[in-house]
Amino acid sequence: MATKERTTIRDVAALAGVSVGTVSMVLNGSNKLNPETRQRVMDAVIKLDYRRNPHARSLSTKKSMTIGLIITDLTNPFFGIMVGCVQQEIDAKGYELLLGMTKNDIEREKKVIAKFIDSAVDGIIIVPAHYRNPNLSHIYALEQRNIPYVYLTTYYPGTRGCCAMTDLAQGSYELTNYLLNTGHKNIVMISGYVELVLSAERLRGFKRAHEEHGLEVRADQIVEAEPDYNGGREAFDQIIRRGKPDAIMTVNDIVSMGVLTRAREMGLRVPEDLSVAGYDDLLYSSMLETSLTTVRQPIKEMSAAAVDMIFKVAEGETIENKLMMFTPQLFIRSSTKKRL
Amino acid sequence: MATKERTTIRDVAALAGVSVGTVSMVLNGSNKLNPETRQRVMDAVIKLDYRRNPHARSLSTKKSMTIGLIITDLTNPFFGIMVGCVQQEIDAKGYELLLGMTKNDIEREKKVIAKFIDSAVDGIIIVPAHYRNPNLSHIYALEQRNIPYVYLTTYYPGTRGCCAMTDLAQGSYELTNYLLNTGHKNIVMISGYVELVLSAERLRGFKRAHEEHGLEVRADQIVEAEPDYNGGREAFDQIIRRGKPDAIMTVNDIVSMGVLTRAREMGLRVPEDLSVAGYDDLLYSSMLETSLTTVRQPIKEMSAAAVDMIFKVAEGETIENKLMMFTPQLFIRSSTKKRL
DNA sequence: TAATTTTATTGAATCGGTTCAATAAAATTG
DNA sequence: CAATTTTATTGAACCGATTCAATAAAATTA
Numbered sequence: 001m002a003t004k005e006r007t008t009i010r011d012v013a014a015l016a017g018v019s020v021g022t023v024s025m026v027l028n029g030s031n032k033l034n035p036e037t038r039q040r041v042m043d044a045v046i047k048l049d050y051r052r053n054p055h056a057r058s059l060s061t062k063k064s065m066t067i068g069l070i071i072t073d074l075t076n077p078f079f080g081i082m083v084g085c086v087q088q089e090i091d092a093k094g095y096e097l098l099l100g101m102t103k104n105d106i107e108r109e110k111k112v113i114a115k116f117i118d119s120a121v122d123g124i125i126i127v128p129a130h131y132r133n134p135n136l137s138h139i140y141a142l143e144q145r146n147i148p149y150v151y152l153t154t155y156y157p158g159t160r161g162c163c164a165m166t167d168l169a170q171g172s173y174e175l176t177n178y179l180l181n182t183g184h185k186n187i188v189m190i191s192g193y194v195e196l197v198l199s200a201e202r203l204r205g206f207k208r209a210h211e212e213h214g215l216e217v218r219a220d221q222i223v224e225a226e227p228d229y230n231g232g233r234e235a236f237d238q239i240i241r242r243g244k245p246d247a248i249m250t251v252n253d254i255v256s257m258g259v260l261t262r263a264r265e266m267g268l269r270v271p272e273d274l275s276v277a278g279y280d281d282l283l284y285s286s287m288l289e290t291s292l293t294t295v296r297q298p299i300k301e302m303s304a305a306a307v308d309m310i311f312k313v314a315e316g317e318t319i320e321n322k323l324m325m326f327t328p329q330l331f332i333r334s335s336t337k338k339r340l
Numbered sequence: 341m342a343t344k345e346r347t348t349i350r351d352v353a354a355l356a357g358v359s360v361g362t363v364s365m366v367l368n369g370s371n372k373l374n375p376e377t378r379q380r381v382m383d384a385v386i387k388l389d390y391r392r393n394p395h396a397r398s399l400s401t402k403k404s405m406t407i408g409l410i411i412t413d414l415t416n417p418f419f420g421i422m423v424g425c426v427q428q429e430i431d432a433k434g435y436e437l438l439l440g441m442t443k444n445d446i447e448r449e450k451k452v453i454a455k456f457i458d459s460a461v462d463g464i465i466i467v468p469a470h471y472r473n474p475n476l477s478h479i480y481a482l483e484q485r486n487i488p489y490v491y492l493t494t495y496y497p498g499t500r501g502c503c504a505m506t507d508l509a510q511g512s513y514e515l516t517n518y519l520l521n522t523g524h525k526n527i528v529m530i531s532g533y534v535e536l537v538l539s540a541e542r543l544r545g546f547k548r549a550h551e552e553h554g555l556e557v558r559a560d561q562i563v564e565a566e567p568d569y570n571g572g573r574e575a576f577d578q579i580i581r582r583g584k585p586d587a588i589m590t591v592n593d594i595v596s597m598g599v600l601t602r603a604r605e606m607g608l609r610v611p612e613d614l615s616v617a618g619y620d621d622l623l624y625s626s627m628l629e630t631s632l633t634t635v636r637q638p639i640k641e642m643s644a645a646a647v648d649m650i651f652k653v654a655e656g657e658t659i660e661n662k663l664m665m666f667t668p669q670l671f672i673r674s675s676t677k678k679r680l
Numbered sequence: 681t682a683a684t685t686t687t688a689t690t691g692a693a694t695c696g697g698t699t700c701a702a703t704a705a706a707a708t709t710g
Numbered sequence: 711c712a713a714t715t716t717t718a719t720t721g722a723a724c725c726g727a728t729t730c731a732a733t734a735a736a737a738t739t740a
Contacts, residue, residue, distance in 0.1 A: 006726085008725090008726055009726065009727060009728095010726080018689075018690085019689065019690045019691060020690090020691075020726090020727085020728090021691065021728080021730090022688085022689060022690075024728055024729080025689090025728090027727095028728080032687070032688070033688070033689085034687090034688060034689090037688080037689080051454070051458055052458075052726085052727070053458065053727065054395075054458055054459055054727095055394075055395040055396075055398040055404070055459070055460065055725090055726080055727085056399050056695090056726035056727035056728085057726080058395040058695090058727090059393070059395045059399055059694095059695045059696065059725090059727070059728095060694075060695050060726080060727050060728045060729080061695085061727085061729095062695080064395070074414075074420040074421065074423050075417065075420060075421050075623075076417075076420075077415065077416075079420070080414040080415060080416075080417060080419070080420035081414065081415050083439075083441075084413075084414045084415060084441065084443075087441055098438070099423075101423075101427055114391070115436065118392075118393065118394055119394055119395070120395065229623060257623070257624060257627050260627060282624075283415075283569060283597070284597060284622075284624045284628070286601070287597050287600060287601055287628050287629055288627050288629060289628060289629050289631060290629070291629060346696085348695090348696055348697080349696065349697060349698095350696080350697095359719065359720045359721060360696090360697080360720090360721075361698080361699075361700090361719070361720055361722095362719060362720075364698055364699080365699095365719090367697095368698080372717070372718070372719095373718070373719085374717090374718060374719090377719080392696085393695085393696050393697065394697095395697085396695070396696035396697035397697055397698075398697090398725090399695090399696080399697070399724095399725045399727085400696080400697050400698045400724075400725050401697085401698065401699095401725085402725075
């Protein structure tokens with residue numbers, strides 16, 4: 001089977017009776033062209049069902065009409081939805097999405113960024129890995145090479161990237177406040193690594209609420225964990241070994257699910273024996289065996305903002321405020337209850 | 341800031357004191373090379389931190405070291421996990437993953453495939469859109485152009501692609517059997533569009549189980565719906581309007597969640613008033629307010645098989661059996677119960 | 681109408697790789 | 711040792727676009 005060769009710009013030029021340069025200008029929307037010529041070219045394009053070769057284009061222009069998105073973990077539907085939102089926005093701009101997954105491993109993050117650079121992406125949206133003491137040479141490399149990038153959900157301090165994120169401190173503050181107001185005396189927070197912005201912010205809200213109630217946060221009220229299902233289970237075991245608190249707040253709903261199942265396995269009832277609260281408000285959170293009190297992050301808005309930002313940065317616009325904060329929303333459900 | 345130019349193969353050639361052809365051969369692992377020369381080249385590569393330009397490579401070779409994956413809907417974590425699995429397998433082969441999302445729209449599917457063709461992907465893994473009477477010109481285009489592709493989860497009949505999937509009929513059969521054996525007299529199935537393989541297979545198992553119990557399946561026992569949360573809610577309303585059955589089986593767990601919430605909103609209790617069963621066994625399914633009886637699909641194995649297949653097809657190997665069936669597994673939880 | 685300016689189009693050079701026929705050098709053979 | 715074969719390396723052509731200096735044609739001006 002003689003596989004038909006791809007039609008190229010030269011085929012179009014030949015059919016339209018013009019030079020390849022002219023065809024290229026038509027395709028790039030140049031305005032200094034005889035409308036009649038333009039039409040002839042367009043006719044030829046349609047007749048031949050011609051489409052430009054993106055690799056040839058990228059090679060020549062050093063652009064790729066592509067935005068890279070780096071996420072951590074697609075088993076958490078929070079990020080699945082996020083990918084969908086980002087995809088849609090990027091699509092609308094006529095760009096392509098290139099996806100990279102880090103599984104919260106900084107080495108993978110480095111590799112993904114290297115690939116993205118090789119592929120000449122026009123910008124990168126980064127959901128930073130949950131990783132202790134990350135070496136940030138890859139981020140600095142982006143800055144040195146002037147490759148546009150922005151953060152989504154959280155950021156690496158000491159770098160220049162803008163960030164679209166939820167006001168995590170505010171969310172934690174409201175949730176903690178609610179728990180304290182409903183009579184909880186001993187709240188433990190399952191946190192990400194405390195030195196990360198993501199956790200530090202949440203802790204800030206947690207502490208502020210305690211302070212306003214005249215309380216001080218003890219070291220054993222903070223437990224670090226991986227932000228996934230097993231992280232939740234393990235952290236719960238660790239907490240219970242020290243003695244049961246009356247409430248547990250977690251870094252996201254998936255961690256809460258780990259806590260809920262482990263609690264059930266151990267014969268503890270939620271919310272009767274202890275309250276549990278999450279973060280993110282996944283669709284499923286309201287349907288859990290004990291529907292989850294949680295803080296919703298506006299995924300769609302955040303994602304759209306990040307896409308917006310990356311295009312602005314790519315066009316050299318200066319962003320007025322580096323941090324774009326979105327307001328979280330508290331949902332009180334049945335995994336928490338008033339205590340005397 | 342004079343942005344440093346990319347180092348090219350010519351820079352490497354110059355530093356190593358050889359021709360560009362030689363460098364290219366070293367990089368492509370040619371075996372007819374003086375080891376000493378090879379070493380000199382490798383040293384230069386490392387010293388310059390040289391990496392090949394994938395666009396230039398693709399332009400020249402008409403390959404891209406890339407596999408395209410087309411999925412329908414990332415808000416369902418089933419597919420999020422699937423993307424993760426496929427990514428990992430493709431990674432292991434040294435290839436890149438290009439992701440496309442269709443949102444179950446056949447037009448999007450066509451566009452994604454066109455993009456993939458333009459990008460010269462070396463193969464495509466397709467999760468077919470849930471779409472009625474799809475026009476399959478894009479699939480035929482793949483076949484005519486000899487572009488390797490395989491299906492994952494289900495397939496379009498009348499096309500040549502292999503498919504890695506769960507034995508959906510078997511899963512439905514076991515589940516239906518269980519429901520009939522536990523005294524359910526009137527089971528309604530919320531199905532995808534019945535003319536699609538995905539649904540037809542499930543129906544086959546559903547009917548077979550009924551037959552073996554000496555029962556015939558009535559038309560009103562089948563309700564078509566979109567395979568998402570709202571699809572489940574709407575289908576439930578429709579079912580209830582006709583009269584409450586004693587069990588509802590759905591096309592996936594997300595649809596079941598729609599059913600569960602809608603049932604709760606209407607004051608119906610599961611499993612007391614009716615049983616509900618899903619398909620997929622999402623992590624969260626076991627934690628729902630009423631933990632879900634469901635059929636697990638082995639995502640990881642299926643995904644790995646699809647990746648395996650696509651590379652075999654790309655290498656021109658003939659696949660012995662077009663359908664690679666994986667065995668589903670029934671999980672009985674608390675959303676179903678024995679009836680008298 | 682000739683000189684000048686403006687507009688439309690051309691086509692060669694370029695991007696950064698790969699490939700392969702040609703060649704040079706080394707090894708083998710008679 | 712000359713003739714032949716084998717092995718290692720070269721470098722020009724090519725992939726399919728873009729870009730821009732050069733040119734031709736048309737429009738304007740004097």
